[in-house]
Structure formats: structure tokens, C-alpha cells
Amino acid sequence: MARTPKTYEGGCLCGNIRFAAHGPALDPHTCSCKMCQRHTGALTAAWVVFPKASVAWTGPGGAPALWRASAISSRAFCPVCGSTLGAIDDAPTVGLLLGAFDRTGGRELAPAYHSYKGGRPKWWRVEAADS
Numbered sequence: 001m002a003r004t005p006k007t008y009e010g011g012c013l014c015g016n017i018r019f020a021a022h023g024p025a026l027d028p029h030t031c032s033c034k035m036c037q038r039h040t041g042a043l044t045a046a047w048v049v050f051p052k053a054s055v056a057w058t059g060p061g062g063a064p065a066l067w068r069a070s071a072i073s074s075r076a077f078c079p080v081c082g083s084t085l086g087a088i089d090d091a092p093t094v095g096l097l098l099g100a101f102d103r104t105g106g107r108e109l110a111p112a113y114h115s116y117k118g119g120r121p122k123w124w125r126v127e128a129a130d131s
């Protein structure tokens with residue numbers, strides 16, 4: 001039976017960049033690669049992915065500022081407060097960081113796997129299905 005897809009809202013620390021992402025949230029996972037660590041300042045980042053067409057930038061600042069991080073993707077951040085929002089890929093997908101979401105309680109957001117888990121210190125515990 002069809003359920004109405006959820007809309008996930010969130011944004012940066014100062015409120016300049018806001019998003020509304022229309023579900024379903026795809027590929028929930030955590031990542032402890034060095035790029036995610038440097039980008040977020042956290043040892044592990046928690047991600048979900050949406051088709052680009054499902055994400056609207058709804059804050060006064062419009063779309064986030066971008067920094068080209070790899071051959072396939074740019075990291076997205078607020079130019080006012082510096083908060084990271086995620087990554088905008090060259091592919092028609094947007095990765096959003098769960099820490100930027102207003103609400104993260106939904107079980108469908110729980111990470112299914114942990115990529116680059118070897119990048120975290122051994123004392124850092126991460127809840128993901130394969131952690």
C-alpha cells in the first residue's frame with residue numbers, strides 16, 4: 001500500500017540555507033573517510049541521498065555554496081555560518097548530512113552500513129548495521 005512520501009526539512013546553523021527534501025530518503029549510511037571527517041569536523045558523517053529534483057533549497061540564501069571536492073562531487077555549505085549541508089554530485093543526486101535535519105527520529109534514516117569504517121579511531125563506536 002502506498003504511503004505519502006515524507007518531506008524532510010533541515011538547514012544550517014544560522015538559517016540562511018534551508019532545504020526540503022521529498023522522500024524516500026535513499027542509501028542511509030555513515031562514512032568515516034578522511035574527506036567526510038575534514039568536511040564535517042566529525043569523526044563520522046551520517047548521510048542520506050535524494051534525487052536532485054527532490055531537493056528544494058528553501059532558505060533566504062537559496063542554494064548552498066559549493067566546493068569541488070572530487071571528480072564526481074562538490075561539498076555544500078552555508079557561506080554565512082560555514083555549516084556543512086552535504087554534497088551535490090555531478091550525478092543527479094544530492095547527499096544530505098543527517099545532522100542538518102530538523103528531525104532524525106525516523107527508522108528509515110538509520111544507517112544500513114558504515115563506509116570507510118577503518119578511518120575511525122578504534123575507540124569511536126558508530127551504530128550502523130555493519131559496524
Ligand SMILES: [Zn+2]
Nearest residue numbers: 012014078081
Ligand atoms: Zn548558515
Ligand SMILES: [Zn+2]
Nearest residue numbers: 031032033036
Ligand atoms: Zn566519506
